Amino acid sequence: MTLIIEDGSGKPDAESYATAEDLAMYATKFGVVIPAGVAVQEALLRRAALAMDGMTWKGRKTRSEQALSWPRREIHLDGENKPHNYLPARIQYGQMALAAEIHQDDIDPVEKRKGAVVRERVEGAVDREYAAIPSTSNRLLPAAPDRPSATQFADYLQTRGLFSIRV
Template sequence: MTLIVEDGTGKPDAESYASAADLVIYAGKFGVTIPADEPAQEALLRRAALAMDGMTWKGRKTSSDQALAWPRRGVELDCEIKPDNYLPARIEYGQMALAAEIHADDIDPPERRKGAITVDRVEGAVTREYAVIPSNSSRLLPAAPDRPSATQFADYLLKRGLFAVRA
């Protein structure tokens, strides 16, 4: 099935902000691993778009009929209100980065990753032990700590960075 790409008009059937061809170019530029076949690439982009829909973005949807979170109206960035059909390049790049992060989790699930080194002793032979990370640990991130998608989305999310909640 062909991927329906959002073009800034608020398509009611859009599934992605980027095409599979865009994802291949992105993967080549940034050296990330993605599946080789186009249907799997499109599935990754759909999964990333669904994850993005759960994020709290600045502004509000341009139309209640549009399928994806972008385009949005009332988005203020750098003291300037962006046009209603504005579709930032960082949203597209962020989706592709998120798709690559999802694929990284698919091929190397967090529960199989090793914890921090707790013992590293050198006496003839090297002995190394890793901490055990339970799968329900709050320290276990769903993808690598260097999440390029979070960087791409930062300016467009309603809250960015750290914030305190008074109890």
């Protein structure tokens, strides 16, 4: 089934910002591993788009009935107000990066994964310890925050970078 691509008009049935062909070119350019079949690539792009819908973006959806989070209105970026049909290239690239990260999470064995950093000591050499991930867990761990998709999305998310919490 062919993906329905968002073109900036706020389609109510859009499923992705990128095509399987776009994802294949992205993988070639950046040397990431993706599955060979078009149907599986499209499924990865759909999963990435769903993950993106859970993110807190700047602005508001252009139309309440649009399927995906973008396009958005009330976006002020780089000193200018962006038009209501603005669809940043980094949203498309971020979706493709996220799709590649999801695929990597799918194919990595559980024992190879690392949990959150629970201890880090810097004194000459760096000593880092990761939380254990049980091999009995059936949950797919989300892509790590230091992956390329997070960099692509940074300017468009409500909260960017580090923030402090007053205790």
